[in-house]
Amino acid sequence: MKKAYILLAEGFELLEAMSPVDVFHRGGIEVKTVSLDDEELFVNASNGTTVVADLAWRDADFSDADLIYLPGGYPGYENLGKDPRVGELVKKQYESGKLLAAICGAPTVLLKNGIGFGKTVTSHSCCADEMSAKYNRTGRPIEHDGNLYTAIGAGHSQDFSIVLAEALDGDVAKIKKGMELDK
Numbered sequence: 001m002k003k004a005y006i007l008l009a010e011g012f013e014l015l016e017a018m019s020p021v022d023v024f025h026r027g028g029i030e031v032k033t034v035s036l037d038d039e040e041l042f043v044n045a046s047n048g049t050t051v052v053a054d055l056a057w058r059d060a061d062f063s064d065a066d067l068i069y070l071p072g073g074y075p076g077y078e079n080l081g082k083d084p085r086v087g088e089l090v091k092k093q094y095e096s097g098k099l100l101a102a103i104c105g106a107p108t109v110l111l112k113n114g115i116g117f118g119k120t121v122t123s124h125s126c127c128a129d130e131m132s133a134k135y136n137r138t139g140r141p142i143e144h145d146g147n148l149y150t151a152i153g154a155g156h157s158q159d160f161s162i163v164l165a166e167a168l169d170g171d172v173a174k175i176k177k178g179m180e181l182d183k
Contacts, residue, residue, distance in 0.1 A: 002168040003030045004067040005060065007089075008053050009080045010036075013073025014045040015154045016103045020069055023161035026178050027170025034060045036083055046073040057085065066168055068093045072104020072124060072153065080109050087113040094147065101149040101164055103157065107131055110148070119145040122152045 004024055006017055017033065024031040035043050035053035042050050062068065068090060070080055080086050086109060094100045094115045102110060107123040110116055111134055120136040122143040131137040141156040142163055143149070149167065151160035158179075166172045176182040 001028065001030050002066040002170070003032070003064050004069060004164075004168065005062055005065050006031065006033045006069045006071065007080060007086060008033050008035050008043040008051065008071070009076045009083070009086075010044055011046045011073055011079060012043065012071045012076035013104055013154050014047055014049050014051070015157045016071035016073060017045070017051070019157035020161040020164060023158065023165050023175055023179075024168070024170065026175045027165040027168075027172060028174070029165060029168050029170045032060070036079065036086070046076060062089055062093075065093060065098060067099040067101060067164060069164070070100075070102040070106035070109055072102075072106040074105065077105035077108060080106060081112045091115055097147050099147050099149065099164070099167055101151075101160075103151040103160060104153045107135075107150050111135075116145070116148050119148055121145065121148065121150040123150060124153045 032054040034055045038058040041053045044050050091113050104124045105127050108127050117134045120143050122138050122140050123131045142151045
């Protein structure tokens with residue numbers, strides 16, 4: 001069974017983080033949400049909703065990660081980008097050839113850590129200029145270049161989650177049937 005970790009920083013976008021949790025569970029992919037805090041499991045989304053993460057950072061062993069997923073949301077993506085542990089983790093994940101995904105403003109975490117310069121990506125329009133300086137930023141809903149997956153924002157969370165589930169060899173037919181997407 002493939003394994004995915006979703007990093008939750010204070011101010012994350014709820015839909016961008018929870019859509020893959022639901023889709024991955026449906027597709028037979030093990031998924032864990034991880035609070036950036038070493039002790040606190042409660043993490044506040046950008047809309048004020050509080051989520052209980054599966055793991056605190058200190059309890060997460062990312063060595064078995066087939067996917068590291070970075071949700072956006074403000075100021076969530078900025079909080080991800082400021083944490084050196086996140087930078088180290090995503091760099092290691094990318095360099096290992098395993099899957100790395102970022103949505104909305106979270107692709108800026110890649111930029112801040114020198115990951116995948118020159119690759120084709122997308123991101124929220126709020127960071128278009130910043131991303132275009134080092135990447136081929138398209139502005140399309142979803143992009144995939146090598147082991148790097150990016151999406152433009154919350155409105156494409158479900159589609160992005162299904163693309164990632166397929167990349168993780170999840171049961172996409174089961175996902176679509178259960179969500180009435182096969183009609």
